[in-house]
Amino acid sequence: MAFNPSAPLDLADIQGNILTAYGKQGFPKGCFLLLNIRDAAKARALIETLRPRVTTAVRWPSAKTISTGAVVAERPKVTINLAFTFLGLLALRTPVRTLRGLPDEFIDGMAARGPILGDEGVVDGLAAWDPVWRHEDDEAAQVHVLVALNAQMNPTDGAPVAELAQMITWIKDLCAATDGGVAVLTGHGRAGDQDQQSLSAILRARPHGGFDPLPSEHLGFTDGIGDPVFAGQFPPDAEAMRVVGNGALTGDGAWRPLATGEFLLGYPDEAQEIAGGAMPLAFSRNGTFFAYRKMQENAVAFSDYIGASAVKFGAVFGIDEPLQARETLLAKIAGRWSDGVPISLAPTFADWQAFDHRLGLKGDRPRALSNFSYHDDPAGLKCPVTAHMRRANPRDALDPLDGPGKPRAPSGSVLNNRRRILRRGLPYGAVAPGATQDGEHGLIFMALCASLTRQFEFVQQQWINYGLDFGAGNDTCPLVGTRAAGSKFVIAADPASGHAPFILDKPPRFVETRGGAYFFAPSLTALRMLAMGVIDPT
Numbered sequence: 001m002a003f004n005p006s007a008p009l010d011l012a013d014i015q016g017n018i019l020t021a022y023g024k025q026g027f028p029k030g031c032f033l034l035l036n037i038r039d040a041a042k043a044r045a046l047i048e049t050l051r052p053r054v055t056t057a058v059r060w061p062s063a064k065t066i067s068t069g070a071v072v073a074e075r076p077k078v079t080i081n082l083a084f085t086f087l088g089l090l091a092l093r094t095p096v097r098t099l100r101g102l103p104d105e106f107i108d109g110m111a112a113r114g115p116i117l118g119d120e121g122v123v124d125g126l127a128a129w130d131p132v133w134r135h136e137d138d139e140a141a142q143v144h145v146l147v148a149l150n151a152q153m154n155p156t157d158g159a160p161v162a163e164l165a166q167m168i169t170w171i172k173d174l175c176a177a178t179d180g181g182v183a184v185l186t187g188h189g190r191a192g193d194q195d196q197q198s199l200s201a202i203l204r205a206r207p208h209g210g211f212d213p214l215p216s217e218h219l220g221f222t223d224g225i226g227d228p229v230f231a232g233q234f235p236p237d238a239e240a241m242r243v244v245g246n247g248a249l250t251g252d253g254a255w256r257p258l259a260t261g262e263f264l265l266g267y268p269d270e271a272q273e274i275a276g277g278a279m280p281l282a283f284s285r286n287g288t289f290f291a292y293r294k295m296q297e298n299a300v301a302f303s304d305y306i307g308a309s310a311v312k313f314g315a316v317f318g319i320d321e322p323l324q325a326r327e328t329l330l331a332k333i334a335g336r337w338s339d340g341v342p343i344s345l346a347p348t349f350a351d352w353q354a355f356d357h358r359l360g361l362k363g364d365r366p367r368a369l370s371n372f373s374y375h376d377d378p379a380g381l382k383c384p385v386t387a388h389m390r391r392a393n394p395r396d397a398l399d400p401l402d403g404p405g406k407p408r409a410p411s412g413s414v415l416n417n418r419r420r421i422l423r424r425g426l427p428y429g430a431v432a433p434g435a436t437q438d439g440e441h442g443l444i445f446m447a448l449c450a451s452l453t454r455q456f457e458f459v460q461q462q463w464i465n466y467g468l469d470f471g472a473g474n475d476t477c478p479l480v481g482t483r484a485a486g487s488k489f490v491i492a493a494d495p496a497s498g499h500a501p502f503i504l505d506k507p508p509r510f511v512e513t514r515g516g517a518y519f520f521a522p523s524l525t526a527l528r529m530l531a532m533g534v535i536d537p538t
Contacts, residue, residue: 023213036143040091041093054454054524087143101277109517190440215340249395264285265450287522289518291516305507313502319349332383385470490503
């Protein structure tokens with residue numbers, strides 16, 4: 001039985017981007033600033049100035065009908081959140097007795113974990129990264145602090161609200177006032193001439209003027225579906241709706257929230273343990289870790305490859321209509337149709353159209369898009385066993401008590417429940433007509449979890465970039481995986497259909513890492529400790 005707090009979480013002590021995906025809450029614009037600390041005392045003073053402006057998880061009015069609980073804060077125009085690398089905490093002169101309690105993988109940093117993540121040697125190592133991320137050996141150029149800003153949008157012109165530019169200017173002025181004590185790092189982008197990483201949801205023009213943000217990314221898939229739900233994250237009414245398909249499966253096929261400690265430090269996790277962390281407990285509690293990854297999406301190569309492969313796929317599977325063949329191939333690769341409908345619930349193009357016609361835009365659509373399992377599809381005849389979504393969250397597919405001759409209700413496993421991650425981020429750049437392969441367009445992806453190695457690194461290494469758990473040998477994820485010689489993606493066919501399986505042979509790499517780091521997102525209590533420079537680790 002997972003931990004279920006008897007009292008609500010201390011929302012005022014938790015940074016808001018941990019519990020809430022801002023992009024879904026009306027903040028489709030933003031940017032990231034990276035800071036370097038050169039004077040600990042001046043940096044602490046800067047943190048103390050920023051701290052009162054940090055956006056917490058305290059509820060604000062929702063523009064949606066989903067209940068978010070009691071409202072005790074105004075909805076901001078721009079959110080601000082802070083996170084630190086290990087080197088950043090070291091530069092702040094955090095006590096060694098506190099630092100030594102931090103996890104090894106966080107201390108190592110993401111660049112050093114390249115062989116585990118599939119980054120090293122794939123695209124020439126760090127030479128393929130934006131310049132800002134390449135300088136861990138240069139103390140004056142190291143990434144120490146991440147300042148994350150998310151903003152509302154002016155729907156008439158699609159631009160961020162004016163308050164975003166004002167906030168950026170304010171932060172840069174604060175850094176300049178430290179007289180070299182804290183510097184805003186440049187080096188974003190391929191040219192390395194930007195001092196911030198800009199973010200924007202993909203926009204759709206309205207027929208009569210104005211713009212709407214889309215929940216999609218540059219490869220054409222609807223994104224941000226199926227984030228895990230953990231105990232205490234939402235008030236009871238919202239939790240009951242969101243947990244279906246996004247929590248943990250029980251033995252009777254129902255869903256429950258995951259344990260709080262899988263995502264927030266200082267709480268029991270699925271093993272009923274409180275993971276060890278940096279001391280004192282108040283420094284770690286209500287914080288979390290996350291992997292920040294700039295993922296360049298090779299949208300042009302992807303579109304060209306899918307276009308050519310869809311013709312072959314249609315011929316093998318007997319799909320004559322080109323659009324149907326293309327959409328079906330994309331769904332087989334992702335595990336969802338382009339609008340987010342799981343292929344497990346709608347295995348064919350006709351099923352997909354009927355599903356959307358039946359459900360439309362009803363309020364229960366989000367729940368319907370998540371309420372499924374792989375229990376009835378062990379061979380991957382509907383959703384390939386190595387489709388992207390099935391790899392990232394196998395649900396009940398790896399249940400050790402399930403299988404041929406063992407009919408039972410869908411049930412998850414500890415293996416899956418302890419590998420979940422919260423996904424945050426927004427697209428960057430644009431894929432306009434005539435876009436080139438080297439253009440700036442992709443996704444800023446952040447994976448939040450209590451254990452970077454048990455959760456994020458395991459999924460990345462074992463499930464995304466290795467296929468043995470799914471009976472696919474060394475074949476990697478067809479969407480975001482690295483590529484080895486002879487890699488492939490197999491789409492199984494129902495023997496009764498008379499069609500042969502289809503093999504995508506030697507697909508190119510569609511997503512490449514352009515930089516990133518491991519960060520610690522502290523609680524407001526820990527931010528105060530860092531700002532005061534008074535942390536008692538005893």
